[in-house]
Structures are given as structure tokens and as C-alpha cells.
Amino acid sequence: MNAQLKRPPTGAGGKSRPDSATAEERRLGRVTANTLPRDKLPPPSASDRIVAIIAPSGYGKTTLALQWFQQVERDTTAGWLQIDADCRDSAVFIAKLEEAMNICRRRDGNAFCGVDDMEAAIDTWGAELRARRSPQLLFVDDAHLLEGSSAMRCLHLLIQGSPRNLGLVITSRNAEGLGLAAGTLRGEIRWITASQLALSQAEIAALALRNGQDLDPDEIDTISDLTEGWPVLTQLALCGMTARSRKEIASNNQMGIPVSAYIHDQFLAALTDTERKVATVMAILAEATLDLVESLTQASAKEALARFERIGTIRRHFRRERSALFVMHPMIREEVISRDPCDMAYRKSVQEHAAVWWWSHGEQERAIRLAISAGLEKNSRDWLLHYAPILIHREGRHETFLELLGAAEALWGRRERRLSSWSVSALMFLRRYPEAERLLVELSEAGGSQDEDGETGGAQQYDPADLQRAVIAGLCDDYIAAGKFAKNWIDLGGGELFYQGMAWIAVAFSQKCQCEFSAVRASLNNARLLARTAGSAYAIAWARVVGVAALLKEGRFREVLAETAAAEAEFGDARAGVADLLALMKATSALASYERGDFENCLAALEVAMPCLHRQGIVDAMIAGYVAAARLQAARGQMSAALDVLAEGQRVGRDRGLARLCITLDFEREMLLLKHGASQTHSLEALASVNSGGRPMPGLLRDKNTRLSIRLAIANGCAGAEGEALKAAVVRARQTGQRYKLAELLVFDALRLHAMGRTTQALGALTESLEIAVSEGYFRLYVDEGESILGLLRLLGKGNALAEPVAALVAGILQAKATEDNSSGNPAVDVLSDREMEILVLVDEGLSNKDISRKLFLTEGTVKWHLHNLYSKLHVKSRTSALHAAKSAGLLA
Secondary structure (H helix, E strand, C coil), X not given: CCCCEECCCCCCCCCCXXXXXXXXXXXXXXXXXXXXXXXXXXXCCCCCXXXXXXXXXXXXXXXXXXXXXXXXXXXXXXXXXXXXXXXXXXXXXHHHHHHHCCCCCECCCCCCCCHHHHHHHHHHHHHHHHHHCCCEEEEEECHHHHCCCCHHHHHHHHHHHCCCCEEEEEEEXXXXXCCCHHHHHCCCEEEECHHHHCCCHXXXXXXXXXXXXXCCHHHHHHHHHHHCCCHHHHHHHHHCCCHHHHHHHHCCCCCCCCHHHHHHHHCHHHXXXXXXXHHHHHHHHCEECHHHHHHHHCCCCHHHHHHHHHCCCEEEEEECCEEEEEEECHHHXXXXXXXXXXXHHHHHHHHHHHHHHHHHCCCHHHHHHHHHHCCCHHHHHHHHHHHHHHHHHHCXXXXXXXXXXXXXXXXXXXXXXXXXXXXXXXXHHCCCHHHHHXXXXXXXHCCCCECCCCCECCCCCCCCHHHHHHHHHHHCCCHHHHHHHHHHHHHHCCCCHHHHHHHHHHHHHHHHHCCCHHHHHHHHHHHHHHHHHHCCHHHHHHHHHHHHHHHHHHCCHHHHHHHHHHHHHHHCCECHHHHHHHXXXXXXXXXXXXXXXXXXXXXXXXXXXXXXXXXXXXXXXXHHHHHHHHHHXXXXXXXXXXXXXXXXXXXXXXXXXXXXXXXXXXXXXXXXXXXXXXXXXXXXXXXXXXXXXXXXXXXXXXXXXXXXXXXXXXXXXXXXXXXXXXXXXXHHHHHHCCHXXXXXXXXXXXXXXXXXXXXXXXXXXXXXXXXXXXHHCCCHHXXXXXXXXXXXXXXXXXXXXXXXXXXXXHHHHHHHHHHHHHXXXXXXXXXXXXXXXXXXXXXXXXXXXXXXXXXXXXXXXXXXXXXXXXXXXXXXXXXXXXXXXXXXXXXXX
8 A cells, every 4th residue: 555755856845755656557456445544543743753653563554654644745845764674774774765855865886885974874864854944754664674773773863863843753563672762751752552553443334334335333343342453354354244254243253263264264265266376476475566476377466466455465565667566464474375285396486486587677686585585596696796796886785785695695505705705895884894804814714715606716816805905904094004905906907997096095095194295196196097987986086085185294285275175066966975075175174274274264164074074984084173173172262172172083083993093182182281381290291191001103103292292391491302303303304295294393493492592593493484384374383382482483573584475474473363362352243053053952952962962963072062163153151151142142032
């Protein structure tokens, strides 16, 4: 009875409604007259946050939900999400969710769509529905089928954090695992259970009249007692009634019989030969199209299917651009299978025929599942090999592939090498790196084995193992290993263009981390050429991400901003995975904008980057985003906000095992504290702490230690003690071409020399630093240093013939600092962003940070970051003050 929905007209807020039946489908019996309006169960209203229809099979959950859908969809944007086995994969669940609610995301071929893509899609989905503002209603049918799957987590997010303008109707056989407990405690859920779904005697009488039967009160009373109002059994009783059975019912001689016997007596016993054949095929397959059933029964199945649909023993799913799919009711299917006399050989032959039929009609997944069920080893193996790249790289359905392969290998009793290689790809994009690495080791150790068809499973010219190891290493921030494995794979030659491009990107990432900037440009040129030839926007976007990270490390901030703007123009409407890569570039550009003194663009970039920064796969962008956000808050005088941002980044680093992120943010925190008046004792203790425990990355630790130690030495009046270390760092910065780092180290050297009384040399170091800064617009480097560097800048401006650009920069720095120091009063409230207004409204509703994070699909750290931005714009320091200021400014009623 249920129908799949077609996408409504393009545009936000379009309705999702059932496809119109063709004339042929109407002739087959698309009949709804035998269903009963449930007036005592009114459809969802504006006050219903969630309606949960929970009852066993056969109680009419879907029928009720579909009736509601047909009632409300005329006046409300409504969508229908039909859960099936495919939806257990989070990629499929989200794709169908987007289709149901008319949310379009452009998808590219040859795309790695890993776990990050799924999380980004949830963000995109929630943001678009919130932006529509008008009431929305989503029906989720058969949610129990998600139990134990990764997609259940997506449903939990949907239930816990759906936009306030979205209502949910959920049908399920049980409530366990749906995540409804918290909503129940808050009084947000309206429950409809089996007792409410059971038909009353008045409804049984009305349903009988719809079936052309005028029953007397005793017959109605007997049917009610016999079926206990169970809708599917009542339907069978009414449709199976004959003069004889009416007498039997009237004499109560059927009371107390088992449900299975009842189904047999009321349904199976009255089937014609053709109907029995159709019922048997449907029971074996569970779902089939009309053409498939007829190819198996060698008879016309139209009338049989029409009758079964009328009496509720099958449901029809209309599918866009495909034949309608008939699905047998599970209660009926179980009874047919238990009573059918056909042997296992016949069942297997039906499954085999259907599997081949599905494959030939382009429905690969159904074919593979049936082939596995029927024990067709060769078909399942060959089809999986063909379908693996589609599932993993085109559709991003990693979980579906692993599930299918696990079932197939249980059938085969062995591991298939080429399919195992695809498993590595699926595992690594699900972030299950240890499992992927173990499988790679197993494949390496079994190098000489052969597959069933005699193909050697040993090392081959195009063995993807090194490329897979390169990607895993890159995602884990092991840049040395990433570069080595990618280069090894490239040196073997061959491989598809897309993979060649990704390999060169991994090489470029490794070269960037080692400051080999000329080599980075050459590698990325190779990557871009290959990616464009392959037509992969995803690979092109990754090349831009690594390129922007390299430009930032090199200190070429103007080019960072230009490259990010170009990427935004190219990928602004991309699907979630590519949009996440754009967010990485935004995070990188945020730091460049901050250092150039452009707070407005820094904040705008962080608005895009911060909500998804925690799930990214390249540490450089994560560092840039968290550091930019912390420095921006500190510059506004919000030191607690700055420390909150850094704490959030450190938590992400610990959770993800990203040592470079943790170390960098540790030192950033201590540098900020020292700049803003932390005691020397505290900083000395912090310096000892961050260097304890044999932490990895000695080169990074040495670099950070040099800068922090210089500051402490200057503060303690012993700046000369760190001179050699600083000189060595300056030499390294010159050799590697890191402009920003060189300018920063020269500032440190100027401060050190000035503290030692060598003012002339100090001014010389400062002048060289400023000359570098002019070319790229470095600005906050000097403003954030505070009074110590400002005194030197004033000295430099007196009696020194500075080049005009340098003189203008010095004047601008001094003016900016004076403006910051003299700012006072209570200026007008700044304009709040949409996200900030959204959070402000939730704060006004009394939600905690944790509740807000769940509602908006954000981390708690990101919610805190937005709150601190709110406080800054409203010129307050607490929630209560923020609400008062917002109401005074007319932002809240």
C-alpha cells in the first residue's frame, strides 16, 4: 500500500509526495477503498514534536502513517523515508533522507565519500531545513530495520537534534534502540501503541461495509474477540468470509485457534493454483516486481497481486524510473514458507533465477544478496568484484560493501584477495585504520596464494597496498610514511588517473611538511593535471587543500586568500565531501586573514570552518582554524574564549591521536598566556610539562621550544642564553623559505638584542622583519606583541629613513594598538550571524550547551565558540547578560 515518493519541484520547501500511478497500475488494483480512516487517531499537529507509532507486525502502522501523510502533505512540506535493508548503511540512509526532504547535493564520480562525508551531510541537511523556516514533517517508516547498524546513529541525531521546524513520525515494531528516552522525559513524544491501533467493533463494522459486507452485531463481536482488533487478521477475516465461514464464526467454533492456523484458514486455504504460485514466489523472495514474478510462475500474476494488495498481504513500493516493487507482509510470508510443500532445490532455483534477473535489470545489490542466499559462489564473487568500485568510490557505501563481502566470504569459506583489497579502502574511509592495516599485513603475508580462477594473488605491478598505506598514513598525519608509500606506488607505474592524482597529492603533503616548497608545486601540478583529466572534483579540491596549506607554511598569505577565493568560486555548490574540503581551505585562510588584521573576513571564514573542523583529515588546516579562532578571541579581550577554543582543539587531537595538533596548540596556549600576563613560574612549569613524557616529533618540539624559551629568557633578563638556538632557527627559516616564521623569529631576535642593550642591532633585525611583512601584509604579528615591540617601533620611526611601505606599516601598527587601548564605552551591537541568532534563541529557551550541540549537530566546543562571539558582539560576559542585551536591542521578544 505504501508508495515511494518522487522528488518535488526544485526549490527549498518543495513537497515530497507519492508518484502518480500509471493507467496500468490503476488497472492492477491500486485500491485504497478497503482501508479505514482512523478518526480517533488524528494526524500530527504543530504541538507534536515526535509521533512514535510502535506495534508488532500487522497492526497497520504504515497504513496509518500513509493516511496521515496523504492528509497533511497538501498543506505542509512532508517527506516519506521508507527504511529497508539498504538503509542500514549510513550513506544510503542520508541519501534517502535528502531525497525525501528535497535536499540536493551534487555528487561527483570517483569520490572518496568516507565517514566525514556522512557527518558533513547531516550538518548540511539540518542547516537547509532550518533555513526554510516553514513547518516540515518527515515520516520514517519501519525504523526497527536500522537496529544494530551505523545508520541508527544518524537516526539518533535526527531525533535528538532535528531543527525546531521539523516534526517526525516514526513507525517501528519496538522502541528499543530508537533513542526516544530523552524526548519522553521532556514530554516531546506522542505515543501510539498496539492497543490504540487495534480496531474497535465500530471500526470493524465500518471496514466490513467497505468490503461490501453488512455484518450483524454477533458476527462483529466474534471477529473482534477472535482477532483482538489486530488489523491484518481482521482484514483477512473479512476478505475470506463465505456463507460457511460466517456460520462458523457465528458458532464461535474458531475461537482460540493459533494465528498461523487462522492465516491458513482465512487466506492460504482459499488460494487458486495461480495465486498459490504467486504467493510461494513472493514468500521465497520477500520482494519482487510483476515482471519477475511472471517470469518465475509462467503465468499472469496481475490479478493475484492486485487481490493480495487489496487484502493487505502485500504492499506496493513505487520506485522512480523503475517498476513497482511488491513486498509480502512478514506474517504472511512466514506462514507461507512454513506450510509450502516445495523443496529446497525449488527455492534455490527461484533465488538463482531472480538473482540473474535482478543483475540483468541493473539492480546489482539485490542480485548479489540473492546470489549469496542461494549459495551461488561464482556469481556472488564476480558480481562483487564488478560492483566494489561503484559501492566504495562512486557511492561511498563502505558499510554495505563490507556487509556483502562478509556474508559472501562466510559462504565461500575463504578470503578473496582482490575483494580484500577493496575492504582496505572501505575500512580506511570509515576510520577503522587498525583493521585496514591488519588486513594489509595479512594480504602481504599471503602474497603467493591464488584466487579461485587461478589469478596470482602475490605482488602485482598495480597492487594498491602502498597507495592505501599512503592514504592511511596521511589521514593519521604520518607525513613521512605517506610520502614514502605514495612514491613507491607511483614508481611502479600504471593505475587509474584518479588514483595517480591522489598519490601525487600524498607526496605533496609529505613535501609540504618538510618545507620542500618547489617540490610541492611540481607534485601538485602533476596531481591537478591527472585529476582534471579524470574529471574528479574531489581530487582537484584535495590538491587545492594541500596547496593552500603549503602556501600558509611558506608565509605567502596573499596567495592563500586568492587560492581560497578561487576554490570557493569553483566548489561553492559542491556535495558535502567537497564542501568539507572547502571548509579546510577556509580554516587556513582564516589565519591568513587574522594575521593581516582583517577580523571581518577571519570571522566569516571561521563561521564556515569551525562546525566541521573536528572531523577533518589534514592537521595543518585544523591547526590554522583553532589558532586563528583563539587569537581572534584573545585580540578581542576574550581570553577565556581563546582558551576554550584551544582546549577543544586539544581534545580533538587526543581523541584522533594527532600529536602535531596537540603539541602546537599546547604551545599556542602558553604563548598566549605569556603575552597576556601569565607568571613566569607558570610558563616555566608549562614548558617543562609539554616537553615531558617522551612526546613525538622532536623537530616540532625544538621549534616551539625555541620561541617559548626566548620569551622566558627575555622576561628573566637572561636573553643571551638563547642566542645560539635562535640563530639556528633563523638560519633554518631562511633556508626553507618560511617567510612568516622568519619575520617572527626576527622580532624575537630584536626583542632579545634590545633586552641586552644592543639597540642598533635590534632595530636592524626589526627592519628586516618589517620588510618581509610588507610584501605579505603581516600585521597582527607586531600588534599582538604588545608594548615591548611597540617601543622598538617608535624608536625605529625616529631618525630612521624607512622605505615608504615599511613606514606606512609601522604607522598602521602603532595606530591600531592605540585604537585598541583607547576603545571604551558601549558601542552599538554588531550584527549577529544566522548561526549566532539560532544559538541565542536556544539559550533563551533554556537549553544547555550540550543540548544546543545536539540540536545543531555541533560539538560543545563549537557552541562555546559561537557563544563567546555572541558575548563579544553584545559586549557582555554571560548568558544572562547576553539575553538582556539581546532583548534590549530588539533581537529577542
